[in-house]
Amino acid sequence: MLIARRARDVTAAEAPLLAAGVPLMATAVRALGTAVAGLLRQRCGRVVGTSVAVLVGSGDNGADALLAGAELARRGVAVIAIRAGSRVHDGAARAAHRTGITLLAPGAAALARAARCDVVLDGVTGIGADGPLRGAGLDVVVGLLAALEAVPRPDRPLVVAVDVPSGIGVDDGTVAGPVLGADRTITMGTAKPGLLLPPAALLAGEVDVVDLGLDLAGAEPAVVRLERADVARLWPVPGPTDHKYTRGVLGVVAGSTGYPGAAVLATSAAAPLVGMVRFLGPDTVVDAVLARHPEVVHGDGRAQAWLVGPGIGVDDGERLAQVREVLERAVAHGLPAVVDAGALEVLPERVGAQVVLTPHAGELARLLGARGEDVAREDVEARPLAHLRRAVALTGATVLLKGAVTLVAGPGTAVHSQADGTAWLATAGAGDVLAGVVGAALAVRSDDVVAEPGLAAPLAAAAAAVHGRAARRASGGGPIVAGDVARAVAATLAEVLRD
Ligand SMILES: NC(=O)C1=CN([C@@H]2O[C@H](COP(=O)(O)OP(=O)(O)OC[C@H]3O[C@@H](n4cnc5c(N)ncnc54)[C@H](OP(=O)(O)O)[C@@H]3O)[C@@H](O)[C@H]2O)[C@@H](O)CC1
Ligand SMILES: [K+]
Missing domain, CATH: 3.40.1190.20 (Ribokinase)
Structure with a gap:
């Protein structure tokens, strides 16, 4: 059974593990890298020489995405990273820098390049977001949606959402603003209600849950899906x-x-x-x-x-x-x-x-x-x-x-x-x-x-x-x-x- 839990329950379940030094983010990043590499192999028949654009928001969701981008760059993928928030997670920025990734400002040129990549990794916001997208995150998603219109459908990149498609109502499945629809969502620890509830669920694509070893026994299931x-x-x-x-x-x-x-x-x-x-x-x-x-x-x-x-x-x-x-x-x-x-x-x-x-x-x-x-x-x-x-x-x-x-x-x-x-x-x-x-x-x-x-x-x-x-x-x-x-x-x- 696929069980979705609310954002606050996930955060609460992460806390003791983080306090004990369990590297949750490393697990999330590894899973993202593996999933994207798999998609690249499916789409292009190889990983080396393919291209990925990473949309990097201010929080840990952006860090997940950028660290996965760095891992893919180490595997021979041409990675571009686009700022989609007011700041970037320090450690992730350093890791990206070490692999030769530069963080691009979210202008039309960068977004047009992103629209021609093989995969776009959406790390604008995750479970820490409040309400529909705003600010730089909103500009990036709106700009990219427009840039995608100029690309013939079969040539458009596959979109992988990190944890959730940025901008959805994580707990209620509402879609109150622009969202980049995903072909696949790699979600951390447990499914989230918005991945199972329409209309947001229709923007999540296939949902893969990454096991983080969270103890969610005390968290009431918000939505369930029978397998x-x-x-x-x-x-x-x-x-x-x-x-x-x-x-x-x-x-x-x-x-x-x-x-x-x-x-x-x-x-x-x-x-x-x-x-x-x-x-x-x-x-x-x-x-x-x-x-x-x-x-x-x-x-x-x-x-x-x-x-x-x-x-x-x-x-x-x-x-x-x-x-x-x-x-x-x-x-x-x-x-x-x-x-x-x-x-x-x-x-x-x-x-x-x-x-x-x-x-x-x-x-x-x-x-x-x-x-x-x-x-x-x-x-x-x-x-x-x-x-x-x-x-x-x-x-x-x-x-x-x-x-x-x-x-x-x-x-x-x-x-x-x-x-x-x-x-x-x-x-x-x-x-x-x-x-x-x-x-x-x-x-x-x-x-x-x-x-x-x-x-x-x-x-x-x-x-x-x-x-x-x-x-x-x-x-x-x-x-x-x-x-x-x-x-x-x-x-x-x-x-x-x-x-
Ligand atoms: N902790 C861990 O080890 C693990 C964490 N994990 C990962 O962390 C993610 C949660 O990270 P998080 O808590 O940092 O929040 P997150 O969703 O990245 O965004 C917060 C930032 O975004 C911004 N912002 C807010 N609202 C916005 C809006 N409406 N529209 C636009 N921007 C908005 C705001 O920044 P500001 O506006 O101040 O620049 C805020 O600071 C989670 O989804 C998962 O991916 C997993 O890998 C498991 C291990
Ligand atoms: K996201």
């Missing part, structure tokens, strides 16, 4: 005495004459994962579902969890009446349920954490608006976690806010952040597939969720992980439709459970 083994631990494997009913029945109310495909996608994703899917919908939709999945059972009856809403519009009164009836019944029995798309319109005033809402940013804004909050989609996109938390507080539900980075939290649970997919997953119907996987995750552990409703949040995060991995598997780096993702779900789960 393969965590998903495997959460997902039950049937035993020899299991049958379709003990494995879990998922009831699905989905699809409409306007959107029959959503029902097909949701049931296709769920069917292989559960003992049985039972389906309620208009006849034409039932026909479409059964044509694809003859194993789906048509008609009302007992289920261990319900999924309501995919392919049902917010003004489809007839379908929403059925959703309302099924949802109220599920809530009255304390059963887990997934509430998606139009069904969010008929969510009871208060529900328990066993009910998982799956809005995108626009739907979350609408949900909050219906509860008296003045919120636009852009507000949710700028501060997704804050709005997700508000929705949890107002409804009592577990909320999965889907996006390139999907966030999940319930009342009192950890915040989960999953980013397992691919940009190709931004395609019609992907949300219907996700809803199917979340429904399945709740159905197969229904008894556990009824006993411990807080379990719905990690299970929904696990479902998001399976969905994202299925998209990656189906895509192989190229375009996909949602049906490809649904078809890849079963093999993806097998892979998750096997490894």
Whole structure:
């Protein structure tokens, strides 16, 4: 599990080690040097003779970056260093000087040179920053972003962020000013919340954590990300005495004459994962579902969890009446349920954490608006976690806010952040597939969720992980439709459970 801790917790954990003389910075610098050398080898096929530009801020973040630059210079890399603060760490400046690196003033000429290097190392600010970039750091980032515009995309340098992309909200993931988006972030000691929370997380690229041996046991995890083994631990494997009913029945109310495909996608994703899917919908939709999945059972009856809403519009009164009836019944029995798309319109005033809402940013804004909050989609996109938390507080539900980075939290649970997919997953119907996987995750552990409703949040995060991995598997780096993702779900789960 990837665990993010707040800046103050990291600083507190560093203090005793620094007092004991443990050379944390040397470890950070070594890891940076190795990572950058690896990227240079990938990009240029060699390290010697490549070029790196280092943006050097005033604090230890700048020192990390400059010392890594000195190490790379010793390995034959042509390094330029650009001042991005009011001062430079003494020891790092001396080490740079010894390797022949001169510190350049942040003018247009230096930034144009940086824009043509193989790698840029962003050491403007780290966890010691207060607020968005200002002063020399801001000028350097704005200037470099402009200089990069003049370079054809394939020739632009790879950007490596030291600890965090400078200027992000380290603890809250906000982006309140210019930030140089990174291809990779080498983060020290532990992940930081801003590396996992959008919108900042979208600027961090791949995140590698450098082990500094910090004792963070006492620090409350701010955000967590499930990895393969965590998903495997959460997902039950049937035993020899299991049958379709003990494995879990998922009831699905989905699809409409306007959107029959959503029902097909949701049931296709769920069917292989559960003992049985039972389906309620208009006849034409039932026909479409059964044509694809003859194993789906048509008609009302007992289920261990319900999924309501995919392919049902917010003004489809007839379908929403059925959703309302099924949802109220599920809530009255304390059963887990997934509430998606139009069904969010008929969510009871208060529900328990066993009910998982799956809005995108626009739907979350609408949900909050219906509860008296003045919120636009852009507000949710700028501060997704804050709005997700508000929705949890107002409804009592577990909320999965889907996006390139999907966030999940319930009342009192950890915040989960999953980013397992691919940009190709931004395609019609992907949300219907996700809803199917979340429904399945709740159905197969229904008894556990009824006993411990807080379990719905990690299970929904696990479902998001399976969905994202299925998209990656189906895509192989190229375009996909949602049906490809649904078809890849079963093999993806097998892979998750096997490894
Ligand atoms: N301690 C260790 O051994 C280890 C530390 N580690 C590393 O240290 C980093 C933390 O270093 P830190 O505490 O020196 O703070 P840091 O983030 O470099 O910036 C502070 C300076 O930046 C400035 N500044 C502030 N706000 C700003 C803004 N909004 N916009 C622009 N500038 C701003 C301000 O300078 P001023 O404005 O006064 O010139 C301030 O003094 C951490 O992220 C990690 O990389 C790791 O290697 C592990 C071992
Ligand atoms: K940085």
